Amino acid sequence: MTALPTLPPAVLAEELTHLALCWRLVRRDGAALGFTSHDRPLLVNGLRHESRPGMSPSAVVLGDGVTVDDMEVAGALSAGALTATDLLAGRWDGARLDLFLVDWRNPGTGRQWLAEGTLGDVAVGTGADAGFMAELIGPGAALAASVVEICSPECRAELGDARCRVDLRRRERLTSVTAALPDRVQLAGIIAADHVQGELAVLSGPQAGLIRRILAEDTGWLLLDEPLALAVGTRVHVGEGCDKRFATCRDRFGNARNFRGEPHVPGADLLTRYAV
Incomplete structure (x- = not known):
C-alpha cells in the first residue's frame, strides 16, 4: 500500500x-x-x-x-x-x-x-x-526509555533476538490442547517446563489470534498471564521460554557466549551473605 x-x-x-x-x-x-x-x-x-x-x-x-x-x-x-x-x-x-x-x-x-x-x-x-x-x-x-543498560545478573536480551541469537525455529511447536482451565492449559507432546516465559498463540476456534504469555509450570500445566477459554483439541503455536539465568543459557541453550548479563558481579546483598 x-x-x-x-x-x-x-x-x-x-x-x-x-x-x-x-x-x-x-x-x-x-x-x-x-x-x-x-x-x-x-x-x-x-x-x-x-x-x-x-x-x-x-x-x-x-x-x-x-x-x-x-x-x-x-x-x-x-x-x-x-x-x-x-x-x-x-x-x-x-x-x-x-x-x-x-x-x-x-x-x-x-x-x-x-x-x-x-x-x-x-x-x-x-x-x-x-x-x-x-x-x-x-x-x-x-x-x-533509558538508553543505558543497568547491570543485572539476569540476561537483558530476549530469547531469539539479534543479541541472543538462539535459533527459535527448532524450539517452536504446533500442537493441541489436551486439557484446559481458565488460567492454565496442558499441551500434547511438549516438555512443559521448557516453555515457561514463552508465548502461546491460538490458531483455531473462537479465540484464534489471541496470544498469552506462559508464567509458570505446575505438574504439567502451563499457567497463563491472562484467562483464556480454550476447548480440548484447539490448535496452538507455542514457543520455548527462558528464565534469563546464566545456568539456563549455558546448559539448556549452549549460548553462554551471548549471555547479556553479569551473573558473577557482586550485588547489593554481598554484605548480608553468610556461610551455611
Missing part, C-alpha cells in the same frame, strides 16, 4: 471545509479496520473507512518539540468490527493507529497526517450506548 501525498495547502485554507477525520487501525496479526467521522464510508488508499461519527480524539497538538506525544482516543463500539469482546480479550493490544484528515470529496488525492502510535490501555463502557477509551502511545514515548 503506497503512502498518500500531503493535502495541498489550498484545501486546508478553504473557508468552507470539506475535511473528514479518518482512523486506520492495524492489529499485530495484520487485520486492518478503517473509520471516518464523515456521514458515509470513504475509500482511502485501498481501505474502506466505515462511517463512525462518534469517534473522536483528545486535543491534537502538532509541534517540533521532544515531549512525549501521548493522547487519548474514544469511539463507539460496533457489533461487526470493533467489539468490546475483542478489546477486552486483547486482540487490539499494541495495534498501530494512524489519525489523519482527508478531503471527503476526493479522499484519494492526499491526507493531512495528525498522529500515529500504538494502542495502550483500553477501557470499555457498559450499557446500550457503550463505547471505549484508549490510550494512544506515540513515537515520542521512546524518548522516556
